Amino acid sequence: MKSVQKLETQEAKINEKVVSLLSEKEAKVAEIQELKKSYKGMLVDDAVSDAKTSQKSIDVEKTKIEKAEKELSTILERIEALQDAYKKNLSELLPDVKKERDAAVGKAQKEMTAMFRDLRQYKAEYLLAVKKINAVYRKAKEADAKYHESGRKIDPQMKTQFVNLPTLNLFANSDGDDKVIGITQAEVDRAITSGSVPLWVQHFEDTGEVLASDAEVRTRQAEGK
Template sequence: MDYRQQLQFCEDDAASMQAKVDAIVDEKNNARIRLANLKKEYSEMLFNDLPQAEVSKKKREMERLSREVEDYDERIEFVRQMRIERMQENLNTLNEAKEKFWKDISDEYDVMMLEARRLKAELLLHYRKISEKKELLRWSYERFMTQASISQLEKTDPEKYRKYKYSKGRPPQYWFSSTYTGSDVTVSPLEGEMSRAFEQGVVPIWVQLYEKTGEIVWRDNEAQQKLQELKDNE
């Protein structure tokens, strides 16, 4: 049996043994109730001057049940001790299964961490490509302004020159690692996002949408709406 199966077996066995204990305790409680009733009947018989034979019979019945109640304690303790011993025996086998389970998970964990390292490298290389595009925008602007200066446009048409000068090529506005809008519109994982994913297994709502559909959105409210639509259509 694997660890999950062995664990289930141990839990079921412990529950079964506890059920035996509970059943004996219930029997004891029922016997105590019967004994209390017998004592009451015996007292009434003594008070009502019934024949001694009947009184003696009731007394013997009461004494027998009293001994039976005392015997229940021994049975309960015996079964409880058996349960403890069985659980400890099962624990040895369970520990072996747990050690193998941990070994398997640790091996998978190592592979996943290596994959995380690879993905980190891919992400950083992708950022480098983004940087190259930004650099092309800067380069094209500077070379253009060099030509504008050489042509002495600033003297002949100052207004057009200023227009060229202040119309720098800019990439679309994205936040890299922080946000000032209260929304997640960053392209780099935030520290809190990484911590929640790694420690708690919790990812942002837009990542949940991506996991289900492969679709990328920029706003959590849009992701929430799309996820709700998916749920409604299930």
């Protein structure tokens, strides 16, 4: 983004000059305060002291104050001129900056639309992978049903109790993001807006190894593995 870079370069140069002038301003304000203090002291001494201060000395001190105040006024004018110059440059470059912004946004829209199509494919692949669990689950369920069917022939009062099978948190995030196999809205938002992913996902990207949770990654890191 050439226009943005040009604008930032100009802003940096102007800011550098403004900072220098602000330093001069502070020094000049302090100088004026000291001169006024000295001038007031001369007037007091001239009024109450036996040793009179010459009018020439008083006039010289007053002239110094007026000169310093004029210099301060010039510094303030230069600061204002620099700020006006920056606004002028900004107003001249803003249309080009907007064009670059619009181009970047348009490019992002096209690229993100294509990426979202890829994500839809990944979603299909993910759901098909989940679907594979059904075949295993169904076999266990059928075997269990056969067992209870046979058992009730012997004992009609036999209670039906399905054996425990492993479970996965596929979509709810009440147990924490890294316990969820499915992708949560919070994870999607963080990945898009801040480019961050759960620690175990980052570990997979870095090593190709899939761990069970963020906590397991931290344990590995603590152990230096």
